[in-house]
Amino acid sequence: MLTTSFATRDLSSCDQFDSWRDWYRTVFEMAADATVSGGFEAANSNWIIGGLTVSEVASPPVAVARSRPFVRRNPVDHWVMTLSSQSASEVAVRDRRFRVPAGVPFFLSLGEEMSIRREVGESRMQILLSRDAFAGSEPLLDASVGIPLHGPRGALLADFLRMVKASLPALSVEEASRLKDAVQAMLEACLAPSDHPLGMAEKPMAATLMQRVRKAVARHLYSPSLGTAKLCREAATSRSQLYRLLEDQGGVAQYIQRRRLSESFAILCDTSRDFSIGRIAEMLCFADASGFSRAFRREFGITPKEVRLAALGGLPPSPPSRDDFGAGQFRDCLRSL
Structure with a gap:
């Protein structure tokens, strides 16, 4: 403990x-x-x-x-x-x-x-x-x-x-x-639930499916084959169920892109990983660096270059966590979970 x-x-x-x-x-x-x-x-x-x-x-x-x-x-x-x-x-x-x-x-x-x-x-x-x-x-x-x-x-x-x-x-x-x-x-x-088990099952079922989708996307985030067909196979669901599940997220492609953009943000903030912006775009399956940069700015209101420069200057928008539990931030308390 x-x-x-x-x-x-x-x-x-x-x-x-x-x-x-x-x-x-x-x-x-x-x-x-x-x-x-x-x-x-x-x-x-x-x-x-x-x-x-x-x-x-x-x-x-x-x-x-x-x-x-x-x-x-x-x-x-x-x-x-x-x-x-x-x-x-x-x-x-x-x-x-x-x-x-x-x-x-x-x-x-x-x-x-x-x-x-x-x-x-x-x-x-x-x-x-x-x-x-x-x-x-x-x-x-x-x-x-x-x-x-x-x-x-x-x-x-x-x-x-x-x-x-x-x-x-x-x-x-x-x-x-x-x-x-x-x-x-x-x-x-x-x-x-103590009553109406069928009526209360809809949300848990959707939550379970969302968890399978979330894990499947995480496993294949760097794979160019990640898409609707792969997610349906990995999450054991139909296309119609998957589309309904991710409708509020803007659709399957938008959900995958946002997960990849979040991953790219973390890479850019980590100064130990000195990949070029073009290399990060390639790793995360964007067609080219310029398209990646446009999508990144739409999502976060800041460019990849600006995030990288802030990190190199010691002021990353999302600082890396520390390894010691006696200092740092509250998020360090969650790192072993």
């Missing part, structure tokens, strides 16, 4: 909020909900155990978001279960806005556009779940995104989260190794 933490209390008051925002900047866009001229004393502690991170946060009022362009530049897609102790949360996700009372857990996916606003400074707990480690629960977790868990099962899950956090410091190595299975079992027990 790895542990890491970050706190602003020892920093000067004028630097506290900027440092807190920098800790999270590759995972969230962040804005203080009130003036920070008097300082922003906050702390984050994390326990990282094979496939999940338990996170405890205490901070003044703050608003966080993952806009669509930000998600593309910072591709983290973990699920997050949040439990606030005192403050209600104003949440926007999947074209819905709703208020979650304190003490009610709710799920979001970092792979989706979303925002959260809290008006009261308070402490909160979160469990971050990697898609690979919790792939067997993906339909239930994706179907639960954006739905506050009111009622007895939500209360049970909230109590379980508190218990997990309280027990972490005393867990033996053997007990810690079993925590992932215990969390998964509790989530499935609390999230499984």
Whole structure:
């Protein structure tokens, strides 16, 4: 089990909020909900155990978001279960806005556009779940995104989260190794639908298919043969199902191109990979460098050359993560998941 933490209390008051925002900047866009001229004393502690991170946060009022362009530049897609102790949360996700009372857990996916606003400074707990480690629960977790868990099962899950956090410091190595299975079992027990199973199956089925498509695209991102036919074979679906699934993404070709552009953005920000822009375009199956550059600028509002120059100057738009867990940014806490 790895542990890491970050706190602003020892920093000067004028630097506290900027440092807190920098800790999270590759995972969230962040804005203080009130003036920070008097300082922003906050702390984050994390326990990282094979496939999940338990996170405890205490901070003044703050608003966080993952806009669509930000998600593309910072591709983290973990699920997050949040439990606030005192403050209600104003949440926007999947074209819905709703208020979650304190003490009610709710799920979001970092792979989706979303925002959260809290008006009261308070402490909160979160469990971050990697898609690979919790792939067997993906339909239930994706179907639960954006739905506050009111009622007895939500209360049970909230109590379980508190218990997990309280027990972490005393867990033996053997007990810690079993925590992932215990969390998964509790989530499935609390999230499984109790009625209308057929009516509720549509979203989980679509989520499962989307996961197969996402993995197939990742496997063949550098292959010129990646297209509709290959995706249908790899994801075991029909053309009509695939077209419906990716309709909101602009279609199959547009979805693949956006994934390739996101990959190119990461390559350009990594100064250890000194490929030319033309070579990157070729690797990711663009017809030529000029066409790649035009598509890149349409997607991100900046040219590949500008991203490369910013990275070489030490100011990449999406900085590479560090290897040590004692420093860096909050995203480092997710790298082992």
